[in-house]
Amino acid sequence: MKILRIIPSMNPKQGGPCQGIRNSVPELERLGIENEVVCLDNPTEDYLGQDPFVINAIGESITPWGYNRNLIPWLMSNFNRFDAIIVHGLWLYHGHAAIKAILAFRKTNSTSPKVYAMPHGMLDPYFQKAKERRFKALRNELYWKLIEKRLVNQVDGVLFTCEEELLLARTTFGNYKPKREINVGYGIQPPPVYKVAMRKAFAQTVPQWNGKPYFIFLSRIHQKKGVDLLIKAYIKVEKELGSLPQLIIAGPGLENDYGKEMQALASASQNIMFPGMLSGDAKWGAFYESEAFVLPSHQENFGIAVVEALACAKPVLISDKVNIWREIVNENGGLVKNDTENETYQILKQWVLLGEDKQSEMANAAQGVYKNYFTIGQAALQFKNGINL
Template identity: 55%
Template structure:
């Protein structure tokens, strides 16, 4: 549940308060260390059973906890695959069920981890091989053995069918996804952002806000930005915000951005994050794979139009609503996408911004997503 680990943790944090409003009490069990700094800052119960001892995330504490508590719940959801939380939880649930013990209805929510990208990306050859082995030995039994697989959007559901042989879940359920209403825009948000990125104080900026990782295509964004900056130094500055700048990939991005008005304020949270989203001319995400894109929807909710690549799985919804621009996830596509932003008339940009907020309100509000999730789960009792 470390906030720096990406979208699934934030998605859980978004949905639990909305489920609480519907009378659903949720407990999160994770394998983070029991002394993790972020524990205790959430308004719902998190039980940490870590630390784990291997890259697979094994801990002997999970099985006895499940044996003692799993029967207390009506529904259980595994978030993510490929770690011990997945097969370890499924195996214990199956054992309890076989012994005639009370067990909840059981689902898995892969959060894009069944996307074929992860098996095809050249830099993931070893991990792809590992996943094929894990699929045959473990995860295939989880996916096919639980009561259903939950997806955040239709594109994720369709892609999951193409990745591994032997994929035969009992039910495929597109439950959607949503985020909480952002706070009303105030000068406090702007000031908090500018404290971390003062360069954006007096000029327009484009914003990348996500985990800094090769999958996100940030290198393509910088290269495309450089080509336009050479022709027009008056273009908006580029803010690249997110955790991961202390990695080899992050250090490479700094070198790639040398001599350009590109700034790296690090991970933005709270008021600073909302200030960045509200103030951006465009939110840009050239990702090679994005199951849903919580930050994309947060930008929509802040009246900020988005420019995203097609591997962001909600690209069709955004394109159909005219809430943003869509481009290919290669250098030519990103370069062309930025060019469209530069030549766009203010009137059209304002239309995109209006449509962005409309799309959020009609499709991605967390209250509606939580209500639908509850309805779908209850239908499978």
């Protein structure tokens, strides 16, 4: 069995979907499912050639829509090599190209691969309701009517990472009529075992670290992630209680306007640090040396970093807009509140006032959440069964 993944980019800085592919491929290979990727990347990019599976980089797109004239011809020439096609993400040319190509291919071929779309949270109603997204919401509404509903309703099935994502997708657009809705789950590879080199790498990357456990935010510095809520809440709790673990906000985006605003906002505290994007030993050191992971996101389809924290036995302090929040609450692997400034303040204060014994219990439970729900082995098997391979 062989799967083709269609995705705009395999750049690790793009986050979730490409990392999800990298997490799942080795386990799927063990189940006898070979994977290949086609993406709209420049083939000379240094992040290519590092993976144990084939990535066909057919050149950068030339428009914000992601148009690339090479994609449809490449698909038409290669469809017959695959049993299934997965389109990762929505709202860009690669999805339009995929459904256009497969319908044309089926006109002249008696057999063809099944085609699935995997939205990765992009059908979440948040994107149509957020005040700062009014223009984009209008654009998406028009795009849905003209183009995207064709993809979603004509593929053989739509794949979701969790039940919450599946249910939310039904509430966003009219004429949403997919042939099948399939919860294929999601998971991550086990984290590397802790080693002293991780602590050293992290310490070198964040020289302001005082050597004590801290709160770690590890994601893009973006408005959707609620970074402003976190900083304001942290400063308020710090003033109220006098002493708090340091707050380390790690991730790409510091050079953007929002990133600069967040750094200015955080200047009211000497205990908030922005080391930028972390990788390798420094990233895992950031998880292992922390006290708790925090993410007051306004929308999070799955949250790979959330699960990575759980796998490292770190409790997660998250909003209920992270779609896996129910599993975390059910297993006592963290604290969950709404995505407001006041409730972010409450979650930080509640954590501090729990005391060491309760915090330790929650840390043990956190790793249990990972083992019970989000191992890559469980996710790969659920994926295989979901698309009937």
